Amino acid sequence: MSADARLFAPATARNREFILAVLRRHLPAAGTVLEIGSGSGEHAVFFAAELPGLRWQPSETEAGALASIRGWIAHAGVANVADPLLFDATAAQWPLAAADAVVAINVIHYSPWATTPALLDGVARLLPPGGVLYFYGPYRRNGAHTAPSNEAFDGWLKERDPRFGVRDLEAVVAEAAARGLTLAEVAEMPANNLSVVFRRA
Template identity: 45%
Template sequence: MNERVDAYQDRLHFAATERNRDAIAAVLSKALPSDGRVLELASGSGEHAVAFQKLFPKLIWHTSDIDPMHLRSINAWIHFEQLEQTMPPPLKIDVKARPWQLPDGLTDQLCGVICINMIHISPWNCCESLVQEAAQLLGNSAPLILYGPYKRNGLHTSESNARFDDYLRTQDPSWGVRELEDVERLGVTVGLLLNEVIEMPANNLSLIFTPRQS
């Protein structure tokens, strides 16, 4: 019991997760099929993942991250929520290292790829790799779902997003709020069409891409 309690101490708490979890879940309930396997890139603390696993019990939620602290937190949340029999351990994935090393069962049954709040806090080549690899993995109708802040037509959608963009670039010049149109063009180059743009709370957007039908 003490070992289990000690493991719980690795859980991280991200304030944004509680704020946006329900809104993202509403998008996922319409965009994802009822069963299959979902791959989440850059799962962070793991709080989103365990919440979505409980909300969508017929799906199997595969988490991933590159940060060892995040990987420990994901594992701790899975144990804390007693989801060990349902959720696999997190995968260590660097989105830039293609092809991603995925278990066969996940690749064969993949029904969606999701990434929440990553592409603005990583270099642009991470977004490129994410979209390119997702396009290789997804089946005929499985979606790629991206969530976060975006510019539209070259403009920020709010003053708060503009300030956030400035802050990000002071942390790392390669970071920053991305142009929605740039991400859309990137998708087109690898056969993904932006089917839906959904306005979300706090000036964020959910982007739903699906493979272009040949």
């Protein structure tokens, strides 16, 4: 695959080091990480290079995104990134039988709310006891936006699709808990985002 297929997401370079610091605290030294909504593929190759003991499995719902992910894999020359999967996290069956961790960066606010419980259902089926789920993105806390910029972003998302939007952290935590996923850490990140980490009971 030619590297010409690569897409560039400028936010990736701004947030990847901060995300990596949280991932280092929680991911196992070895195993398989399923990344849901890998986008351009830039995060996948960066984290795989920095965490060489892990096998990184990128995925996307859009076939067009797979070319960019493959382009980044070829460009980076990292051996521990698998060929990207085309799949929808709301599907009843996932293409992996097991993974040690699941990472979803900037996913749940770009999808209908119904996607979140369905995604959590899949994560609960996939992860072993002690397995890690990592979410990154903006959240409302205690029913309110944490910054005016997040409120404006929420409005922009809803203009794009009324089903999209910044989610209530407490609602996500409750849905996760109902599926045996226990909150392990909430870390404040740049640009009013949060890292939210769960562990499978």
